[in-house]
Amino acid sequence: MPMTVLTVAVTLLYPLAIWFGHGQVEPRWLAGLLLLAVATRLPALKLSSVARWSAAGALVLMACAVWSNLLLPLKLYPVLVNAALLAGFGYSLATPMSAVERMARLRGEDFPPVAQAYMRTVTQVWCGFFVINGLIAFATALWMSEAVWSLYTGVISYGLMALLFGGEYLVRLRFKRLHHV
Template sequence: MLLNVVAVAVTVLYPLAIWLGHGRFEPRWLAGLLLLAALARLPALRISRGARWSVAGALVLVACAVWSNGLLPLKLYPVLVSAAMLGVFGASLLTPVSAIERMARLSGQDFPAVAGAYMRTVTQVWCVFFVCNGAIALGTALWASDAAWSLYTGVISYVLMGLLFGGEYLVRLRFKRLHHV
């Protein structure tokens, strides 16, 4: 549990830490933050193939940052996170139960078929979000200033996620009312 909190905290604060640390520390030392994020995800390796790819990708980025002493590999971590989430959510669309439905079923509820179709659509919306978010994160990493990259990956992308969560919640309330779920 504590490692999950550390993993989330490091991931959320990562863009700000990279931006603040750039110019004060060499990128090879800042790679320690990414290594910490990867190590905090180790317990999830037993239960999630997505976590395995995410940790492996993070370790490759750490190695590239240490070897090149460049900032770009470190700025690619949010792209990796979006790609990993896209992989998990997208792969679930190839199964009978989508990622959103799997999460909803953790509450122990049973859902009618119409709710399953709705949750599959929500999973598809999240896939589109991860594609767009990853593309913008990549674009800012490659072509924008470090401040613009940090602002997008550390603030704007989380605001957009919050708006998507909030918007989906409102749509879900209406869906439940219309379908008596």
């Protein structure tokens, strides 16, 4: 539990720390934040190959920031996170159980085929979100100021995620009512 809280805190505060640190702290020292982000995810590395690849990618970005002393590799971390989530959710679409269904089954429920199809569609929607969010994060990293990048990756993208969660919840309630699930 404490590691989960730390992971969430580091993830949420990372863009703001990069923004506030820019111009005050050399990027090679800010790279320590990326190392902390990877370290908080170490327990997940045993569970998922996507988590292992994501951690390896983060370490490569960190090494590039240390070597070059540039901020860009650190700004690419949210792109990496979206790519990793897209890989995990996308891969699940090639398996019998989608990522959303796998998460829903953690509560021990069994679902009829119509609900499984719905969860597969929700997984596809999340894949679309990760593509768009990752592209915007990439564009802001390359062509926008640190303030715009930080605002998007540290505030707006989380707001969009919350809207998607909330919207899907409302659609799910309607779906359950219509299909008696």
